Amino acid sequence: MATTSKQYKAIGDDIWKSRTEKINAELFALTYGALVVQLIQDYEDYAEVNKQLEKMGYNIGTRLIEDFLARSALGRCADFREVGEVVAKVGFKSFLNITPTVTHSQPQPSGSRPPSQANPTGSSFILTLDENPLAEFVELPEEALEGGLWFSNVLCGVLRGALEMVQMQVQAEFLSDVLKGDESTQIQVRLLKYLEEEVPVGDD
Amino acid sequence: MAIFSLWVINKAGGLVYQRNFADGLAQLTSNEHLVLAGTLHGIHAITSRLSPIGASSGAQVIEGESFKMTIFLTATGTKFVLFTSLHETTTDSVLQRVYEAYADAVMKNPFHTPEMPIRSEGFDSRITALIGTGQS
Numbered sequence: 001m002a003t004t005s006k007q008y009k010a011i012g013d014d015i016w017k018s019r020t021e022k023i024n025a026e027l028f029a030l031t032y033g034a035l036v037v038q039l040i041q042d043y044e045d046y047a048e049v050n051k052q053l054e055k056m057g058y059n060i061g062t063r064l065i066e067d068f069l070a071r072s073a074l075g076r077c078a079d080f081r082e083v084g085e086v087v088a089k090v091g092f093k094s095f096l097n098i099t100p101t102v103t104h105s106q107p108q109p110s111g112s113r114p115p116s117q118a119n120p121t122g123s124s125f126i127l128t129l130d131e132n133p134l135a136e137f138v139e140l141p142e143e144a145l146e147g148g149l150w151f152s153n154v155l156c157g158v159l160r161g162a163l164e165m166v167q168m169q170v171q172a173e174f175l176s177d178v179l180k181g182d183e184s185t186q187i188q189v190r191l192l193k194y195l196e197e198e199v200p201v202g203d204d
Numbered sequence: 205m206a207i208f209s210l211w212v213i214n215k216a217g218g219l220v221y222q223r224n225f226a227d228g229l230a231q232l233t234s235n236e237h238l239v240l241a242g243t244l245h246g247i248h249a250i251t252s253r254l255s256p257i258g259a260s261s262g263a264q265v266i267e268g269e270s271f272k273m274t275i276f277l278t279a280t281g282t283k284f285v286l287f288t289s290l291h292e293t294t295t296d297s298v299l300q301r302v303y304e305a306y307a308d309a310v311m312k313n314p315f316h317t318p319e320m321p322i323r324s325e326g327f328d329s330r331i332t333a334l335i336g337t338g339q340s
Contacts, residue, residue: 063312065280067308067311069307070303
């Protein structure tokens with residue numbers, strides 16, 4: 001396990017160094033900030049803003065996954081634990097140059113159980129973000145704190161969209177955010193179910 | 205050593221992109237291409253269930269007397285199919301780079317609707333740069 005997780009780190013580093021187009025971090029942070037503020041003005045409701053951010057993220061995720069797969073050339077993950085490792089060490093690294101710490105909630109006994117049983121629905125992992133490029137300059141006003149704004153909620157959407165495209169239905173949500181005065185920024189990703197291997201031909 | 209043609213097949217088995225690069229295969233109408241792509245999608249689904257040793261990602265190469273087709277299935281269910289001569293050696297790397305071009309020029313375009321036919325000059329020119337002269 002240790003070696004593979006090191007390998008993922010190397011893959012993530014490599015993609016970030018040699019195969020990612022970079023943009024100015026400030027431009028990125030300011031653009032996202034402006035977007036969130038505009039949404040707040042338009043909707044005047046923080047719950048709705050969270051929802052819209054998640055939706056936007058979902059749309060980004062469904063597209064971004066192709067870029068991720070094309071550049072990383074990784075195969076399918078054997079279990080949800082591996083998904084967590086890859087998301088943190090390759091996904092977050094290659095797109096945001098950060099590597100969140102992964103905490104798995106259901107440590108599975110080592111051994112070779114068939115994949116279907118090694119993936120009980122409801123397994124989850126928590127990503128702890130030590131830094132967050134989206135929130136570089138952000139201080140949330142009182143009103144937003146009370147309203148329950150998750151400033152970086154777009155990330156949850158990205159995770160949900162990207163994983164759905166590789167046949168995993170997940171629920172992603174923020175547990176805590178340093179912007180709200182919490183000690184750390186944590187996103188929980190919970191596996192709801194595996195979707196059917198290929199979508200049946202039909203109604204589109 | 206030649207690359208004849210490229211298909212991109214969406215999750216549902218619809219042909220969303222087709223382009224010829226060299227003569228050597230029968231000239232087909234776009235309708236015939238659509239039917240064949242749908243058929244291949246079905247065959248592929250069958251082959252992915254035939255494996256005697258459990259899970260399989262399905263057929264990867266189908267060879268004929270004068271050509272072979274290499275099927276590259278992505279984890280999202282999109283298929284890239286490359287028609288080449290029998291001894292073409294660059295197939296795998298070409299497919300990988302076609303996928304990258306697809307991710308860049310197609311999926312990142314906010315105005316492209318996923319699963320719909322690809323009409324993108326950017327993708328066309330990336331493919332041209334990758335594979336060479338395109339005809340029609």
